[in-house]
Structures are given as C-alpha cells and as structure tokens.
Amino acid sequence: MSEGGQIHELDPTTVERIAAGEVVERPASVVKELVENALDAGADRIDVTAEAGGTERIVVSDDGHGMSERALRRAVREHTTSKITSIDDLEAGVSTLGFRGEALHAIGAVTRLTICSRAAGADRGTELEVAGGEIERVDPAGRRTGTTVTVEDLFYNVPARRKYLATESTELAHVTRIVRGYALTDPDVAISLTHDDREVFATAGDGDRRSAVMAVYGREVAESMITVEATDLPDGPLEAVDGVISHPETTRSSREYTTTAVDGRYVRASTVRDAVIDAYGGHLGGDRYPFAVIDVSVPLGAVDVNVHPRKLEVRFPDETAAGEQLRTAVRAALSEAGVIRTGAPRG
C-alpha cells in the first residue's frame, strides 16, 4: 500500500491490462483461447506454431468460416462476441467454446496481435494489426477462407507480468498440454503443434481416437489402449462415458496424461481424472498413472458451465455419484480386456 494509504483511481489503460491478465496468464492461455475460437469457427484443421515457449510468438491458423473486415474490426473490441447476445444465453447453456467476447480484446491489450482472415464467400481477406489495445493497421490481404492469428511479444507492455513467465521449456510444456488436450478430445479436427520449427505432433483429423493418441503419444501407448464405452451406468449425473485408457503396464509417473472432456469439449475435470485412476486399484504400480482420454456426456444444463475466464474446472452436481459411474465404466473396460477380474480385486 502506498504511503498514507491513499486510494487512487486507476487510469483506464492500467485497468485494461489488469483485466487482460484475467484472461491472458501465460502463452498457454493465449493458445487455449485461439484454438477454442478456431473450433467455434468450425475448423477442420488447426495449426499451432510457437516460438520460445510461446513468449515470442504464437501463430494459430484455421480453415474455419473466417471473418469479414467488419467482423474482424468488431472482434478485437471489448465485449464483442458473435456467440451470445445476452446473459440469458449463458443460462440456456452454450454449445460454443468461448462466450465471453473478451479474449481477442484482452490478448490485443498485452501483445502485438495480427489477424488475417477471409470469410467464406468473400472475394478477399483482411489483415488487421493491434498493439497495446489499439488498431494500428487494416489492409486487404490475399488468403483462403479461414483465419490466422499471430500473437507476438507477450506482455511487452506489462514488464511486471513478463517477469513472471517461467522458462521457455516450462511455458512450452503448458502450451503442449493445452494443444494435446484439444487434439485428443477432438479427433475429427486435424491439429498440429510446431515449436521452434520442430513438429511436436500432428493429428490426422480422421475421427479415430486411437489415431489421435498415436500421433500425440506414439505407437507403444496407442497399442496399449483399451476402449471404454458405457451407457449403462449406475445412477448419477453422467449419461455416458466414452474414451480410451491404457493397459496398467503402460504408465507414467504423472497424472497429466489423463485428458478429460465433457460433451466433446476439452476441460479439466479432476473428478473424472481421479476416478479413472482410482478404478485401476492396485493394478498400477506405486506413483504410476495411466494414459487416458475420457469424454463424459451430461444432460443439457446439468454441469456448472464455468463462467470464469480461465474455465479451470468443471464440477458435477453429484461428484460422488459421478465418480462411482466412472469407476464402474473403467472397471468394466479393464475387465472386458482381461486385465482385471471384477468382484475379485487382486491383492
């Protein structure tokens, strides 16, 4: 607190940068917002490239429906979204991934942002450049239908935040986890990640979950995968559980290889992750965790749509029942695969 405890009114630029920090925490949060926008635009293919862990440059390119010049100018303004018109839409449930209309604006406030887009049916594209929240340039541009967003120099104008970025390899690990999450839970979309000119992975977008697992984790992991497919579950908030889990001999020493989705939407759901791991019982070695991609279906409106910008966690109405449903589904899959005998746990 300043001397004398005086209260100052913050200037609008400062307020804007603080607000931007709610959305833009690190390179991975930028990547998350841009990939979600690309998915919302109906992309079949999304290519993500990053330099220096994303701190120097992030490029997300999609073949979605694109934006007209007018839509593009609107998109970078505050609280503009094509996805909802009022708070009632939020309560009715949202099918698109983003719905707050602040991501691009926030990113533009704390980076150098360039968006090149061509709307489906338009005869040309538009390139727009924003720096420190101001539109600096709008030009016609040749490109095919879709959008390419380039984000450079994260926090160049907020040195206090730039200082808190982790090492490049840690930031890259966060970026990788995010892109991997979408690639694994959206096998219909071809998603690639390239870092410093080296391809990290590229999925085919052929709709096959195992093929996505193979692209992301490699053959050994893909070949150990067991299908989980359950609609006949005990009572609880989940209608169905669908996905793949690894054989208990294919494990790592981290929980981060369990990827979760709700209704096909990649989200963090620790209830789901923990129940999946728990279902293996004593079959996992000490401190060993499986690979898993698990998508759960819930009735419309049953899940707390997290309105917080970072959408960190999904909560279920009855977490205990949801956990039991998942354990049932995963044990059934392990038993079906001959890995465990249900009713007679080992040891």
Ligand code: ADP
């Ligand atoms: P939100 O996603 O919450 O609507 P954003 O700030 O992320 O807010 O995006 C603002 C708007 O810009 C979106 O509603 C959408 O109309 C448009 N937009 C953003 N990214 C894309 C994209 N990759 N393709 C097409 N339209 C996009």
Ligand code: MG
């Ligand atoms: Mg968005």
